[in-house]
Amino acid sequence: MSLPRNFPRHEGIVLVTLTLLAIAVGTINREFFSFFNIFSLLKNSTIIGLFAVGFFLVLVVGGLDVSFTSIGVVGMYGTVKLALAFYPGAPFVILFVVAALIGAALGLINGLLVTRLQAPSLIVTLGTLSLYRGFLLYFIGTKWIREVPTAMVEFNRTNVLVMTAANGAQVGLHISVAIFLAIVAIVFLVLRYTTLGRSLYAVGGNPVAARRMGINVEAVQTLAYCMAGTLASIAGFLSAVRLRLADPQSLTGSELDVIAAAVIGGAAITGGKGSVIGVFLGVLLIVITNDSLIVLGIPAAWQKVAIGVLLLVAIGMPLLARGRFTASQLRTGGGLVRVGGGSA
């Protein structure tokens, strides 16, 4: 018994890393712990965070969906175009729902293609990544839309929590953060406390067994793609709200951060593992790394290096943990968990 009984879970390690990073940056730059900075960090996390939660949902069922930026941009641009064409004075809720529905529809296409073609999801979604954006640029438009519906502009002014900073300035928590946190909470509850959520994990863990158990594997997988599409489209829409601008060329380039956040948070590329909490922590870690390096005056090119290193460490960690785990088993004389079911 040379190791503690409960090996620290992945989320715990990420939380510790995050805390250490925050303390380190906070020591160098006192402004780090100000309301202003914390609120802006959270605001910067929402778009990546929504993408990452969606990406994670597909990872759970054992798939890979890399088309999220395209879905986001189609959802954003499509919603704005539709609103301007048919209902420029639409209330925010309607715009939000339209964006979600566009995303759900595109996610559904992903899900159906993956489950019907029985093709590798990475390849299928790489295809749709290009397809959706190409479709948008060719059929819908390539121009920036600066005159977005007024509801979006109004909404962007909303803060849910206004604090007075040390210097007396008023700083507010942007409402998109509240939407993001609410979605994280909902996904957390669904994944953890509903049989549907547990079925997602079951399908990712062993699809054959899931089918034998009577789970409709294809339906569950399709649903995951659908949810991922919805979240991606909401993310795209919220980014347009923030910028008061619909840019069909935007959002590309965030793929690395999103995938890194999910993997650092403990989601396994092979499926069935991880939690939303882990993904949330992973997102914060990525955002803080990106932002604080700027604050510390480190060249932007190093951000990529830092994210890459974080990603590799996160992938390596489960392997190291497993190594230690089996070693502890051997030492305690169990000797039962070795690969290949050793007998003696």
Next chain:
Amino acid sequence: MKKENPASPTVSQDRGMRQVSSTTSSTRLFVEGTPASDHPLLRAVNLSKHYDGVTALAGVSFEVGTAEILALAGENGSGKSTLIRIIAGVERANEGTLFIDGADWTGRSPIERIEAGIQVIYQDFALFPNLSAGENIWLPQQLHQGRRLAARSAGVAMAQRVLSEVGVMIELDRPVAELPVWQKQLVAIARALVHDARLLIMDEPTTALTHREVQHLFAVIRRLAGRGKSFIFVSHQLQEIAQICDRVVVLRNGSKTLDAPMKDLTKVQIAHAMTGREIAPGHYRRTPPNSSSVSLLAVRGFSRYGEYHDVNFTLAAGEVLGFVGLMGAGRTAVVKGLFGLPPADLGTIEIDGRPIVIRNVSDAVRAGLAYVPEDRLSEGLFLNFSIGDNIVVRAMERLVTKTGWISGPRKVKEAACWIDRLSIKTPSSRLPVSSLSGGNQQRVVLAKWMAANPRVLILNRPTVGIDVGSKPGIHQIIMELAAKKVGVIVVSDDVPELMLICDRVIVMRAGAIVAERNLSESSEKEITQVVTESDP
């Protein structure tokens, strides 16, 4: 439906229907079978199955009673798997009828059969490695009940109730991936019981288990049988069938060749029914290896922290040396250490009197060692590659032409030669290894290492999961190798088997050698006694 319909079909149909509703409302009306006791729990009448003109099953009839442990024995290809699939409802029989509690259940779906209490525990257990042991037990039931919310506390209670029925404790919070095989099996059993299983069909449940774990499983099976559960125990291990089963049904080429209570049978009769020929075991006669010459392999002071310490032994050319011991005794660790998986911390290894260092598998292969793992599926074979490629993978240097290319014709010839020599049953060396039966896969592993012309061949439980009828073939190959002056080390739980093929046996306990016996001067009883002595 040709004959032997139950006396009152309408009544029994009725009963069948009632039962479906009773299990869904989770009352246990027919469990521990009281009212239906005038009918056997399961009755198969004249089941036949043909695939494209090939008869897999030819008119098999049998019964399983409540609380009965029935052995379904037969060699690979005898129709056992087909029969299980028909009982589970995954496949339809071309002819014949299946009765559950006397009601005709032939046309029912797999799900309906599970509701009637018939569950198959497949060899892979069909568990979710990423979910906890507990969730594996309760999630299927909760999904089945149509719950929207996962009720963890209710699930824990459910799992604990069932596990206490089974008589074991499993850490419910641990992911199944981290559990040892035998515990995974118990999770699969518990999951079936949560679903009110009355008949558990276990497909080759002991292949991945050690002797000790098998005994543990048997204790569980007996306990559950005592509580009214029935079992169909699919196996070809005569020893195990004799130990656990009440009645034996043997299939050969799709027909039933034996159906009798175990107490009226001997192992020889069962083996005869399985193979259709007499298998009379006796020691393979051959000239003993020349012990005066320098040992082919000498191991001294071999130690690895926490696994084995100060292991010394020698192996002569042409000798067959057995390693035996209980689980955790360290025999597998020692032979794997020889092969660098992982290497020992201390100790010297000499081959032909010259010291060699083995840090990894490549060192071991270069020194002329070969290791055939027990788990051929995960360690020994490239399952999706062709049989031929698997055989020649270790002999590539002999197949390379002067220009450095691998010669296709030579490869095919080499593979064909081994397929012929080891009588591997396949129409072509180009088929994937996964198309072969267990015994033939084991032959491919053997062929792969023999093609490399090793000096020392280490076999870990070489006949586990292999038919009675195929074992002599494997033994024969070992004898031929020894006759060609290869030193052979065999790790096995099966003392009778070691008696058959070895010159010498080393007994290990708690990581150390406790006895060494020349088999010409020792009896099976004595060896078994040393192995189990002071069993903790």
